[in-house]
Amino acid sequence: MKHLIIGAGAAGVTAAETLRKLDAAAEITMLDGEGEGPYARMTIPYMLSDKIGEDGTHLRRDPDHFSSLRIDVVKARATAVDTAARSVRLADGRTLGYDRLLIATGSVPSKESIEGIDLPGVHTCWTLADARAIVAEVRPGARVVQMGAGFVGCIIIQGLVSRGANLTILVRSGRMVSRMMPPKASEMIASWCEARGVRVMGKTQAARIDRDGDALKVTLTTGEVLPADVYLSVVGVKPGLDFLTGSGIAIETGVVVDEHLRTNIAGVYAVGDVAESPDVIYGKRQINAIQPNAVEQARIAAMNMAGGDTEFLGSLAINVLDTLGLVSCSFGQWQGAEGGEGVEHVDPAHHQYLSLQFAGDHLIGATTVGFTEHVGVLRGLIQGKVKLGAWRERLLADPAQFMQAYLATADKLA
Numbered sequence: 001m002k003h004l005i006i007g008a009g010a011a012g013v014t015a016a017e018t019l020r021k022l023d024a025a026a027e028i029t030m031l032d033g034e035g036e037g038p039y040a041r042m043t044i045p046y047m048l049s050d051k052i053g054e055d056g057t058h059l060r061r062d063p064d065h066f067s068s069l070r071i072d073v074v075k076a077r078a079t080a081v082d083t084a085a086r087s088v089r090l091a092d093g094r095t096l097g098y099d100r101l102l103i104a105t106g107s108v109p110s111k112e113s114i115e116g117i118d119l120p121g122v123h124t125c126w127t128l129a130d131a132r133a134i135v136a137e138v139r140p141g142a143r144v145v146q147m148g149a150g151f152v153g154c155i156i157i158q159g160l161v162s163r164g165a166n167l168t169i170l171v172r173s174g175r176m177v178s179r180m181m182p183p184k185a186s187e188m189i190a191s192w193c194e195a196r197g198v199r200v201m202g203k204t205q206a207a208r209i210d211r212d213g214d215a216l217k218v219t220l221t222t223g224e225v226l227p228a229d230v231y232l233s234v235v236g237v238k239p240g241l242d243f244l245t246g247s248g249i250a251i252e253t254g255v256v257v258d259e260h261l262r263t264n265i266a267g268v269y270a271v272g273d274v275a276e277s278p279d280v281i282y283g284k285r286q287i288n289a290i291q292p293n294a295v296e297q298a299r300i301a302a303m304n305m306a307g308g309d310t311e312f313l314g315s316l317a318i319n320v321l322d323t324l325g326l327v328s329c330s331f332g333q334w335q336g337a338e339g340g341e342g343v344e345h346v347d348p349a350h351h352q353y354l355s356l357q358f359a360g361d362h363l364i365g366a367t368t369v370g371f372t373e374h375v376g377v378l379r380g381l382i383q384g385k386v387k388l389g390a391w392r393e394r395l396l397a398d399p400a401q402f403m404q405a406y407l408a409t410a411d412k413l414a
Helices: 010-022 041-048 128-137 151-155 157-162 183-194 291-305 376-383 391-397 399-412
Strands: 002-006 027-031 071-074 078-082 087-090 095-097 100-103 107-109 143-147 166-171 199-202 206-212 215-220 225-228 230-233 237-239 268-270 275-278 318-323 326-332 341-347 352-359 362-369
Touching: 002 010, 002 095, 010 027, 010 071, 010 291, 041 128, 041 157, 100 291, 128 230, 143 157, 143 215, 143 225, 151 157, 151 318, 157 166, 157 318, 183 199, 183 318, 183 326, 183 341, 183 352, 183 362, 215 230, 268 291, 326 376, 341 391, 341 399, 352 391, 352 399, 362 376, 376 399, 391 399
Parallel strands: 002 027, 002 100, 027 071, 100 268, 143 166, 143 230, 166 199
Antiparallel strands: 078 087, 087 095, 107 237, 206 215, 215 225, 318 326, 326 362, 341 352, 352 362
């Protein structure tokens, strides 16, 4: 059996290792499109902060790890998939065949459509190559203008500040992490950053970027001009799917998969940031681009590629963010549901925020800022679809009792 995995991130590595455990005789090939060797993208902020060196990003430290498992890591990018011929064309002109194919290409950064976005000194922050460039250019006192304050934008703030950057963040929507936090939580994160010397500018974005000698000149949509040594474009990511054009594989926002992580094409599976799979709350297909979800999907897809019949029980939106030491989390349908009820607890003096969202007798979403103990039980209550009973009214009156609610209802986990 020939297994071909497109992608060498956490999902691809998990799938390859699981396949080897299940089938000692299989031929397993993993495509490393960046050519860097398998590494953990979420370690890049630690590299920016000099908490780890580049070797600390590697998913497996032993250089012989994959060869010892007879997993062939091919440093080449996929450019096309021929599902009729069961083959994948590579950028270097080669073609690889497969019996089972796993698409685990993750996300790619979105690109701003503005003049000057390709100038020297303008970077994204998604790959090891990006991180190297940022480390080389951001010195103490460097003027850094960052466009974007979503999840990725916020996790790199610590690295930039620790390098001594004079940091300005542009927030087009006016709200930091607006896709994972309610407005009051966003405001709390912004005020925390500003109190630590970061300038946060809402309701604006770059209109164009020009060179001004050895520096950059960033013209905003408000007309203000900011001098910069480095411009970081961190405006979001999207599934890495361009190579699937013409493959016949069903794609909406991402690759459409069923409960077994199978696509509409026999022998082809997809996991992680590229896969639209049912969520655990409503069964609605969506992309949950988080590493724990990708790893679990990869494990289950590999089991099925090896002949199993294991169902993925559904993904849950989970985000855990550390912004200059302020920890925030969101779980499930944090924005609530039509006809549901919610409660907020706001304590600006202690930089604490808590929101719980209910649908009927169940907790379906939660947001926390400044809470670091026991927040994992919120995931348990949501993912376990716990019937809260009298605890629903108690939590509406005092949401901080979520730990007590979990302990009292633990026997009702689905």
